[in-house]
Amino acid sequence: MIMQKLIKNLVQKNSSKIVLVVLDGLGGVPVDGKTELEAAVTPNLDSLARESACGLHIPVDMGITPGSGPGHFALFGYDPVECQIGRGILEALGLRLDVKNTDIAVRCNYATIRDGLIVDRRAGRIPTDQSRKITERLQAEIPAIDNVELIFAPGMEHRFAVLLRFPEPLDPDAAAVDDTDPQLEGKAPLSPAPRSKNAERVAGVAKKLIKTVHEVLKNEKQANYILMRGFSVKPGLPTFQEAFGLKALAIATYPMYGGLAKLVGMDTPVVSGSVADEIDFLRKNYADYDFFFLHVKKVDSYGEDGNFAEKAARISEFDELLPRILDLKPDVLIITGDHSTPALMKSHSWHPVPVLLKSPYVLGRLCSSFSERECHKGELGLFRTVKLMPLALAHAKRLKKFGA
């Protein structure tokens, strides 16, 4: 918080361009002696690493495995421990909902209930198109409860999200409401109980919503009930413009990542297609922004699947496209990940994430290629991810001197 205020006071504007490329889940650990990044064919990244400032960053703290929210917040320069993001908000962002400050976001499941007991917590994982129709019916039949507007968003299979849009601003602890999923079948659903005085209004609306939904859906065989989890409000963050004086564009094909960028005030047009398409989008909009966040999802997806070869192949693929970014000659180019996803572990991990920062104002020539091991020899060392934005601003000459 102190550092964020300090940086805000030092920010100055100029015409420089900063490009942040996030290869989601980039970091790995060795399988047969090599990490995914070491196994990938990366002549362009390697040559860039030799001339860049390199290092590894730690998203939250040593040993702590970050989710996508904390990982991206840290990259965007917000302390991920201070700025925690609720599950409901993340779900809503992933379903492209436009979350407002007066919204409570909740992730929901359809479930099957009989005689007051849950017999299937996932309503038989009903097909997505069937679930979508039910969700649309709820939207039509329950547009509001007690002056609180409801916005439903269908998800995959039995999942959906709902926003409770209140007419007035909410207290910070208004979302302190218990989950209703008992996590076990054969049990009664739990009550959405408020954990604070300020959460009573939200809990009351949730209770009425659950009851009304059950009345609407009582003749459904499977999806005749809903379970609500992760009640949360949008975190009150300073925007990228306020914090860093940057007009920022997010380029991400997966909605959740654009959603995270939107939380900090980046422009987040819908982008679809391949990584090449994302780079085209970057080139087309290059004149209009100061800062570009370009997100490459597939590296992480294959890591999560435990598919070492495909994760490495996605890195090689990016390497081939890299010259089209270099062509733009950004003042600062950063290439990194939001966390590690070693294929060996089939999950996010706590391992520090390799990073390179290209600018005319670096030492360079400390690393012979772009890899976890080589980055350990780099001039940026091992540092907390939240320090990356100040480094980007500094190299873009966007930070004044501190003190006289």
Add this chain to the structure above:
Amino acid sequence: MIMQKLIKNLVQKNSSKIVLVVLDGLGGVPVDGKTELEAAVTPNLDSLARESACGLHIPVDMGITPGSGPGHFALFGYDPVECQIGRGILEALGLRLDVKNTDIAVRCNYATIRDGLIVDRRAGRIPTDQSRKITERLQAEIPAIDNVELIFAPGMEHRFAVLLRFPEPLDPDAAAVDDTDPQLEGKAPLSPAPRSKNAERVAGVAKKLIKTVHEVLKNEKQANYILMRGFSVKPGLPTFQEAFGLKALAIATYPMYGGLAKLVGMDTPVVSGSVADEIDFLRKNYADYDFFFLHVKKVDSYGEDGNFAEKAARISEFDELLPRILDLKPDVLIITGDHSTPALMKSHSWHPVPVLLKSPYVLGRLCSSFSERECHKGELGLFRTVKLMPLALAHAKRLKKFGA
């Protein structure tokens, strides 16, 4: 504190085993170009270091030389600045006293007093067996004062410890009582003055104790008075089980180290013999615990003596025994020290302590041997010792993801 709470919320249990070997005072500085660790013959440690995550840790902060208490607390994952341990408690632990939450622990000296002035602050360093008899006499003649039970423990020469065991819980500042040793001979002893309202009761008992002891010992030629120092209470720490979900066994032949482990709730059976005996003890109890703290004292002892060759020899000796630990195939094996004790300095020092962490989830191949200089090339970098426990938990897959 924030991080400790965060980690507590992420802890999950599984059947993994973590072994932490502490070669007390491991780190050194070069004599004739080599540190003790570099001079030692360590083929097993070197080969392990090549496959492990290595680095150096800083027990308290840069330039701060830790005592054994802060050194071990940091290794156990407790911030040594937040969790300070009193001298009286440390002395009591070293004498194998079982300190309770309602105890005030005090380190004491026998002294010689004449006409109200101290003529010998150490009572002529009376022999230990003579001192022991006097202490036993005090225990027999002064079992309690004002409902406060007294537990005396004889030490070496003129030293002993006493516990004032109160019948009721104590305030956190109940031990804020001044030392009575004036630190100069020819002076009158000081009064055990309370520094806070809550310490008045303890000060009153101490005053009566000093007077009563003088009455009992008034005919002793040398040990006819006592000086009291380091009034302290047991720190109120979450146990290892509470903080990390680990059932932990301490294997240490020197009582103080077992005592430190006991403060955080580890099991601390009496263990005696050589390092080989300690490792046998580890092997025998391996099935029954999640976490093992194995303490090797002699490395530090020779460092304190300034005996470079013997300190190195103790490290070589451990290296020979190491395969008997590796045999167990622990999920996470950490080998390090609690602080540095360079033979050149004949004392503890502030130098960062080399560490290796063996697990399937590391990069490795960054260090060619186990030494201070090679560890500086390692993937763990230079980090605060208190981060070691989260790293151990992460590599044992005992920490859930933070945030979604």
